[in-house]
Amino acid sequence: MRFTFLGTADAGRVPLYGCECPACNAARTQVAKRRGPCSALLETDQTRILLDAGWPDLDERFPVGPDAILLTHFHMDHVAGLFHIRWGVGTAIPVFTPNDNKGCDDLYKHPGLLDFRTFPAPFESQTIGDIDVTPLPLNHSKPCYGYLITHSSGVKIAYLTDTIGLPNETCDFLIQQKLSLLVLDCTHPPQPSSAKLNHNDWLHAQDIIKRIPAERTFLTHISHGMDCWLRSNQAALSGVEVARDNQAIEFKP
Amino acid sequence: MRFTFLGTADAGRVPLYGCECPACNAARTQVAKRRGPCSALLETDQTRILLDAGWPDLDERFPVGPDAILLTHFHMDHVAGLFHIRWGVGTAIPVFTPNDNKGCDDLYKHPGLLDFRTFPAPFESQTIGDIDVTPLPLNHSKPCYGYLITHSSGVKIAYLTDTIGLPNETCDFLIQQKLSLLVLDCTHPPQPSSAKLNHNDWLHAQDIIKRIPAERTFLTHISHGMDCWLRSNQAALSGVEVARDNQAIEFKP
Numbered sequence: 310m311r312f313t314f315l316g317t318a319d320a321g322r323v324p325l326y327g328c329e330c331p332a333c334n335a336a337r338t339q340v341a342k343r344r345g346p347c348s349a350l351l352e353t354d355q356t357r358i359l360l361d362a363g364w365p366d367l368d369e370r371f372p373v374g375p376d377a378i379l380l381t382h383f384h385m386d387h388v389a390g391l392f393h394i395r396w397g398v399g400t401a402i403p404v405f406t407p408n409d410n411k412g413c414d415d416l417y418k419h420p421g422l423l424d425f426r427t428f429p430a431p432f433e434s435q436t437i438g439d440i441d442v443t444p445l446p447l448n449h450s451k452p453c454y455g456y457l458i459t460h461s462s463g464v465k466i467a468y469l470t471d472t473i474g475l476p477n478e479t480c481d482f483l484i485q486q487k488l489s490l491l492v493l494d495c496t497h498p499p500q501p502s503s504a505k506l507n508h509n510d511w512l513h514a515q516d517i518i519k520r521i522p523a524e525r526t527f528l529t530h531i532s533h534g535m536d537c538w539l540r541s542n543q544a545a546l547s548g549v550e551v552a553r554d555n556q557a558i559e560f561k562p
Numbered sequence: 563m564r565f566t567f568l569g570t571a572d573a574g575r576v577p578l579y580g581c582e583c584p585a586c587n588a589a590r591t592q593v594a595k596r597r598g599p600c601s602a603l604l605e606t607d608q609t610r611i612l613l614d615a616g617w618p619d620l621d622e623r624f625p626v627g628p629d630a631i632l633l634t635h636f637h638m639d640h641v642a643g644l645f646h647i648r649w650g651v652g653t654a655i656p657v658f659t660p661n662d663n664k665g666c667d668d669l670y671k672h673p674g675l676l677d678f679r680t681f682p683a684p685f686e687s688q689t690i691g692d693i694d695v696t697p698l699p700l701n702h703s704k705p706c707y708g709y710l711i712t713h714s715s716g717v718k719i720a721y722l723t724d725t726i727g728l729p730n731e732t733c734d735f736l737i738q739q740k741l742s743l744l745v746l747d748c749t750h751p752p753q754p755s756s757a758k759l760n761h762n763d764w765l766h767a768q769d770i771i772k773r774i775p776a777e778r779t780f781l782t783h784i785s786h787g788m789d790c791w792l793r794s795n796q797a798a799l800s801g802v803e804v805a806r807d808n809q810a811i812e813f814k815p
């Protein structure tokens with residue numbers, strides 16, 4: 310089983326358009342430091358699941374469609390790639406989503422290839438191939454799910470973006486799991502406590518990480534500001550890892 | 563003065579996702595036959611204007627922003643690239659649009675760098691650098707403008723997409739111009755007269771072309787079906803040209 314970060318940026322990506330901060334300048338000259346739309350791929354011997362669909366080149370990345378797409382929510386940086394592939398031909402692609410009666414722009418009106426599906430309720434899992442997927446409510450400006458992904462080999466992955474803090478029920482649920490991998494929104498460096506946030510800063514992320522045990526923890530949905538801060542605050546992470554685009558994590562059976 | 567077709571596809575692009583028609587297969591092996599989001603760039607010694615913003619990599623294409631963006635309308639294949647660059651920093655980019663109080667998704671709510679502007683009325687021109695731009699109503703499922711672009715050198719370009727037929731007032735206005743270049747939506751090959759269309763097929767395009775005199779006429783917003791049809795019907799065009807992505811037309815002063 311393999312989990313790959315396809316993209317690890319916030320909506321502004323890194324480099325941010327027009328920005329000349331050290332993180333953005335570094336990303337312009339070093340491809341490895343670039344960050345694209347926040348998205349991941351889960352692969353087992355039998356099943357391929359795409360987590361979020363913000364990459365605009367899904368046609369080239371998936372000439373054979375994934376078995377399913379899990380959407381965390383309908384913000385553009387997570388769904389932009391659907392607007393093109395929906396017009397395609399071939400097998401319909403199941404797209405699991407939170408309950409959001411607006412969707413994004415005209416995706417519901419013209420779904421084309423996309424077979425939109427919702428979950429019966431939060432915390433009620435669905436089986437996709439040899440993977441179990443459990444939707445977990447998050448705190449965001451649109452209806453938003455994180456996902457617990459469970460494989461028969463025992464691997465358990467929690468993918469939690471976009472969110473500011475965590476709802477108690479989601480946190481309590483995750484504390485009881487023995488996570489192999491925790492992937493968490495950490496868009497911002499530490500912000501003043503008065504800041505109105507729609508995403509975790511490092512302080513909120515740290516609080517969540519301390520409460521939810523996991524063998525490995527990765528931060529994602531990283532802004533250029535977070536990347537700047539990390540240039541002089543790597544030590545603060547103490548074992549927490551910051552994801553990179555195209556970084557793959559292998560789980561041995 | 564130079565006019566460049568940045569993209570010449572309909573919303574499905576060529577190749578269309580999953581399609582194995584001859585046009586799509588050819589586009590997969592020959593880069594020159596690919597078609598991306600319908601868009602064009604106008605450049606004079608003083609001024610750069612982007613016509614539509616569907617390309618997702620506007621940050622890389624325009625590290626220095628254009629002087630203005632002209633939007634024909636707010637369908638996703640014409641605006642997708644704005645969702646990323648709006649979060650950038652630097653000088654605001656004027657974005658001229660039809661009167662459309664919905665816009666697309668949350669572009670109006672979070673315009674960021676984008677300075678949305680409308681025209682006082684159809685047929686009333688605005689000056690952008692050394693270019694005059696006149697908005698021309700089109701027939702489409704959203705409020706949609708074509709544009710007459712006039713340069714002091716005498717060059718006149720009409721850019722007319724997306725449209726099915728033309729409103730009489732737009733057609734009458736254009737008949738009186740001596741166009742250097744007519745660029746016209748021709749999404750579909752000939753369709754039955756009963757077909758409900760939101761874009762020109764070749765029959766509608768032909769009708770418009772016969773009425774509006776122009777030194778050169780190019781078809782754009784081409785579907786894979788139109789490309790298939792063209793493989794055996796090139797002769798039908800009799801002098802009308804089919805645009806290609808990255809094709810540039812130079813106008814000598």
Ligand SMILES: [Mn+2]
Nearest residue numbers: 320384386471
């Ligand atoms: Mn996001």
Ligand SMILES: [Mn+2]
Nearest residue numbers: 382384449471
């Ligand atoms: Mn979001």
Ligand SMILES: [Mn+2]
Nearest residue numbers: 573637639724
């Ligand atoms: Mn279009």
Ligand SMILES: [Mn+2]
Nearest residue numbers: 635637702724
């Ligand atoms: Mn359109």
Ligand SMILES: [Zn+2]
Nearest residue numbers: 328330333533
């Ligand atoms: Zn920056």
Ligand SMILES: [Zn+2]
Nearest residue numbers: 581583586786
């Ligand atoms: Zn095709």
